[in-house]
Amino acid sequence: MGNITGIGAAILRKEDKRFITGRGNYVADVKLPGMTYAVFIRSPHAHARLLGIDASAALDMPGVVAVLTGADLKADGVGGIPCGWGITGKDGLPMKEPPHPAMAHGKVRHVGDAVALVVAESVDLARLAADAVVVEYDVLPAVVGVIDALMPGAPAVFEDIPDNLCCDWEIGDRAATDAAFASAAHVAKINLVNNRLIGNPMEPRAAVAQYESSTGRTTLWSTSQFPHVVKLLMGNFVLGIPQHKLRVIAPDVGGGFGVKQFHYAEEAVITWAARRLDVPVKWVSERSEGFVSDAQGRDHVTEAEMALDETGKFLGLRVSTVANMGGYLSTFGPNIPTNLYGPLLAGVYTTPAIYCEVKVVFTNTVPVDAYRGAGRPEATFVLERLVDVAAAQLGMDRVAIRRHNMIPTAAYPYQTPVMMEYDSGDPTGCLDRALALSDWDGFAARRAEAATRGRYRGIGLATYVEACGLAPSRIAGRLGARGGLYESATVRVHATGDVTVLIGTHCHGQGHETTFAQIVSEKLGIPADKIEVVFGDTDKVQFGMGTYGSRSLSVGGSALAKSVDKVILKGRKIAAHLLEAGEPDIEFADGKFSVAGTDRSLKFEEICLAAYIPHNYPLEVLEPGLEEQSFYDPVNFTFPGGAHVAEVEIEADTGTVHLLSYVAVDDIGTVINPMIVAGQLHGGIVQGAGQALCETAVYDDSSGQLLSGSFMDYAMPRADIMPNMKIVTHSTRCTHNDLGVKGCGEVGTIGSPATVMSAVVDALSPLGITHVDMPASPNRIWRAIKAARVAQAAE
Amino acid sequence: MELTLTVNGRKVAVDVPTDMLLVDLLRERLGLTGTHVGCDTSQCGACVVHADGVSVKSCTMLAVAAQGSQVTSIEGISGAGGRNSLHPMQQAFHENHGLQCGFCTPGMIMSSIDFANRNAAPTEAEVRHWLEGNMCRCTGYQNIVASILAGTAAMHATGSVEAA
Structure with a gap:
């Protein structure tokens, strides 16, 4: 086809210009009037009882707004951080699912576990005040390696899970496999370690939260791969903020690789602090902080x-x-x-x-x-x-x-x-x-x-x-997923024929603004520069599960393709009316609706205009406007x-x-x-x-x-x-x-x-x-x- | 302390604490958020700017050390060829898909321009060695290297090289 911006074209990225000119908008770049700055105090011990936190000296320092702890979270009724999957063990029992407080109370369980939040008028003041907070620990023996953790007598990370075993899981046919080994001519063996990794996207994690008491609305800017899921998990399970009063924005995000696809305690704590203190609060992780607080991989x-x-x-x-x-x-x-x-x-x-x-x-x-x-x-x-x-x-x-x-x-x-x-x-x-x-x-x-x-x-x-x-939601549900795994996309065709795509995936480097535009370009026969792709803001985009598991194109792209197909379907009905032909006779190709076998046709833009200025339009049977939405759940x-x-x-x-x-x-x-x-x-x-x-x-x-x-x-x-x-x-x-x-x-x-x-x-x-x-x-x-x-x- | 310097061609006079880092002056005081902070050990290079034409890690330089200097950040390199025109190195990163998430990109580009100023016809190996102080987690560096080779050639062809 003659479409030079369609599927298969190696076009240059639409999103590049703001990044190469330093005009990206990352969470760390967000600045709000009256903003305060937060620093987490984190455990220097891998395993310890938390005996007490004395913040009195810090609170006396000028510019210090608050020092908040796990006890304050508890007093405010803030819930723990939920796990999104519940797997089932060999014994048919659910995994052990201990509480995950947003800031530790009682015990700390790894170096970097957050124990308090210091909020001050500047980052420097917050850091100074954090140094003045005295945290008393009773250090306990720690366990690091998985083999050690399963040894009898190993320190228990959670008192009520003495063997440290979350779940003993299995898949496959054990008897058939044992039989295969019994009849084998050769058996090859290997023992190996898959080493633990730290994802380290170049942009450290960050969160900014703002509460507007006049409207009761809360906004969180977060370095997230899935802002809608954060909105759902944090709003519903952690902080109890009604969904219509909560907005989560994941603007430009500097790499994810999975590290930013979790609902993190820091997001909830910063949002809670902004609401409790009624001031905007900003937290930007330092790299060394990320090393002990970003979820890690493999092991x-x-x-x-x-x-x-x-x-x-x-x-x-x-x-x-x-x-x-x-x-x-x-x-x-x-x-x-x-x-x-x-x-x-x-x-x-x-x-x-x-x-x-x-x-x-x-x-x-x-x-x-x-x-x-x-x-x-x-x-x-x-x-x-x-x-x-x-x-x-x-x-x-x-x-x-x-x-x-x-x-x-x-x-x-x-x-x-x-x-x-x-x-x-x-x-x-x-x-x-x-x-x-x-x-x-x-x-x-x-x-x-x-x-x-x-x-x-x-x-x-x-x-x-x-x-x-x-993932297919039905299968994922059987495997323990606590959410759906479909994706959604809206195609908003403007009266001029320009297109805005609102999609629930999130781009943090993958080039979605270009790739998704190419899909629309291919199907509608319009150039990619007439298409804008919007994501990462729960007030703009209907819903979405975000980006992870290489799902954006196959799930999000499929939702988008469905929506474009619906646009074309409606366009055919409008064209049939305007061209005074039967709908089955209308063909759509290269951006034109034509009556098959004739030279009568209307350009895509003419159909869009008719949809928004419906003077000659089948209003009895068709709504005006041209905007379609799809939720796609893969099979x-x-x-x-x-x-x-x-x-x-x-x-x-x-x-x-x-x-x-x-x-x-x-x-x-x-x-x-x-x-x-x-x-x-x-x-x-x-x-x-x-x-x-x-x-x-x-x-x-x-x-x-x-x-x-x-x-x-x-x-x-x-x-x-x-x-x-x-x-x-x-x-x-x-x-x-x-x-x-x-x-x-x-x-x-x-x-x-x-x-x-x-x-x-x-x-x-x-x-x-x-x-x-x-x-x-x-x-x-x-x-x-x-x-x-x-x-x-x-x- | 009272600090006078030139940032992206504009004279700036600010009162700053003596322990303020150059990157914080740029980002927090001057609103130039194109310069990024990706680490706290001077390793990642997301904060690279030019001070008097030479690349520096702005997270590792005190703002007061830039007294009287010409500081150029990513926001200050385009536009020489007219409004909306890109610097040849920016153009090369665009044309060679030399960026994905864009977070390391400003530092990469500023570092690369300094490299190009010093090297008329570099090899791929020389580019890879130069990038020791700039990390990228997205691109696997392959297209960054291609961008720098192309950008260096373009800078020398168009006479946009500055003597270091």
């Missing part, structure tokens, strides 16, 4: 084994994982290592029997929740590492064993033994292209050449499948998939890993804007490579102090972590949404840790090394090399 300890027949066919997979929840249940916490993990363990293989059990455990650490990929990178890492180990054990080629077990493309739709029905995919097609693009077959020469320079060279691959497009998850290949060199003397090349071939369904898709892949892959090579959250085992608590200590990926990546899409259409889209926000992060670690282990395989945990830091690799050389020398 699994896993034992997994694969049963294979003599040809290397997968017969069964058995996985046992212990997952860390931290000190409280965050909004999606218990859902991540269970529903978003176990059902992904089939990967792209035909393994007939799978059983997975997950113990979800409390510890004295920052709460753990979704972080880009959320359960699915963990599943991919377990499965793909295990496949590599099995290949090595059977003496099979890593590619051959995967091909031998892949779901044939013709077998889609494919029902796995762990709940999911994949609608479409082409894993072998992705693999073939990844191998060709990476010159897999020419690797031996490159390895030999590297050896002459004293370097270990390795090549690695991983396949993956993702379940995203969260299934979407299933992106792909194959990635990475190549590394390792310095034998220092253990330094150099990531030399990265090829990603991904099946993400219909591509709306290939430029934006490539950007999503780049960012996702580097986040996964960060986990594989440098990032890790380190807590001191005895004190529970976060040792990697700043950018000095937590190794964020920098620009020199890797060279340019090759990104290729190899798409099959999603069969259950009209756009055929699957989602691309998380695929990079899902595929890359397993891919990079496959390459690292391959590089070290001449030393007899079959697995190393992440991150493959120089220290860890150097130690692994040294240990392997000692072992080899001893043989």
Whole structure:
């Protein structure tokens, strides 16, 4: 088609200009008359009884407005922070769900747990006053690691949960899996750790709240990926503010990655303080504060084994994982290592029997929740590492064993033994292209050449499948979701034919203002610059579940497409009237309504004008105006998939890993804007490579102090972590949404840790090394090399 | 203390505490919120501005240290080619999809302009090394590197390079 701003066009982003000129509007930029500034006082201890808080000296300081504590929250009847998912254990009982006070009272349960809020006329005054508040603690023994937490006699994070076990969850057919192992020719095993990560979007979290006593309305500006959900959870469950009196605005938000998709205690405390004190209150997290108060990601300890027949066919997979929840249940916490993990363990293989059990455990650490990929990178890492180990054990080629077990493309739709029905995919097609693009077959020469320079060279691959497009509400409800997971979009066509889209997803870097405009442009045949996309304000946008789980396009985009279709349908009725033709004879294409087989037509803009100036209009049967709304609830998850290949060199003397090349071939369904898709892949892959090579959250085992608590200590990926990546899409259409889209926000992060670690282990395989945990830091690799050389020398 | 400096070409006289950071002067006093704060350890580079043509982390410089200086923030670099015109480095970030959430972008662009002033024909490796002090969590850096290479070439081609 001639539409240069429609689906598939790599148009430049509509939203760029305000960001490149410094005119973005982030929460930290919000300034209100009479605004006060808040600082949280946070626990320096991982586990302690809170004996008393003496704020008298602070309250005497000039400019100090208030010091508020958990006791004040309790006195005001403020509720705890609710968890959005309630999972069910093997025993059929609901998970343990201890209270999550918005500020601690009685006990603190992790370093960074908020104990008081200081409000003052400036941030500096608030900080000074915070230093003057005396908090008395009775320090208790802390527990950090999940294995330690399950040991008899371990400190109990919650007194009434003495074993620290939130839930013992399972999926799959245990008996069938055990039978598969009983008949197996080979069993491959792996024990691994999926290291804890800290998401660190570049914009720290922030909240500003204002109460207008004259109208009784409360407004919260928050760095949120889902303002409508914050409005519902905070208004309804925490503060008791009626929905029509509460407005939540998430303006420009500087990256999310899951970290900003939870209802945080700080949002509720700042809103409560603004209402209680009747002054606007602003809080902006410092980075070091974010390290101990933003929900963290991953943190699994896993034992997994694969049963294979003599040809290397997968017969069964058995996985046992212990997952860390931290000190409280965050909004999606218990859902991540269970529903978003176990059902992904089939990967792209035909393994007939799978059983997975997950113990979800409390510890004295920052709460753990979704972080880009959320359960699915963990599943991919377990499965793909295990496949590599099995290949090595059977003496099979890593590619051959995967091909031998892949779901044939013709077998889609494919029902796995762990709940999911994949609608479409082409894993072998992705693999073939990844191998060709990476010159897999020419690797031996490159390895030999590297050896002459004293370097270990390795090549690695991983396949993956993702379940995203969260989510079919009915299925999610069965799995424990306490909300719907549909999305809504309104298409407001103005009398001039310009369009405003009001959508319930939230954009914090993904380019929605462009991508969604392209969908409308494609369908209505109007240029994208005539379309404005509005999100992030509950007073403007009807409702929405926000952005996470790679859902914006497949769920939000589908709602948008439905609304545009309704606009076209109404436009046809108007056109039929104006063109004096039967509605079935009206065709709509290239922005024109025409009578089939004639030269009579009206432009889209002429129909819009008629809808708003209905002088000649079928008012008896049709309302004037042209605005349509849809709520779309998907019938299934979407299933992106792909194959990635990475190549590394390792310095034998220092253990330094150099990531030399990265090829990603991904099946993400219909591509709306290939430029934006490539950007999503780049960012996702580097986040996964960060986990594989440098990032890790380190807590001191005895004190529970976060040792990697700043950018000095937590190794964020920098620009020199890797060279340019090759990104290729190899798409099959999603069969259950009209756009055929699957989602691309998380695929990079899902595929890359397993891919990079496959390459690292391959590089070290001449030393007899079959697995190393992440991150493959120089220290860890150097130690692994040294240990392997000692072992080899001893043989 | 009484502080006189030039910000984005405009003379400014303000009374500031001696411990005020340059970034707080820009953001809180002058309302120039394009300069961002992304960390508290001088690592992330979201706060980079120019002081007398050289990139500095404004979170790590006292406002009083800018006495008599020419300070340029992200808000001050466009418009040289007429109203609404972008600086070549801004244009390059737009054309190469060098930004996603936009939070690191002002610091990235200000840092990149300083880099371009010092390097006429840089390699990709030199760009990646220069970015040691600027973090981005969204882009994986690939399109930022492409933006800087393109922006540097455009700056040198259009004569918008300043001697450092």
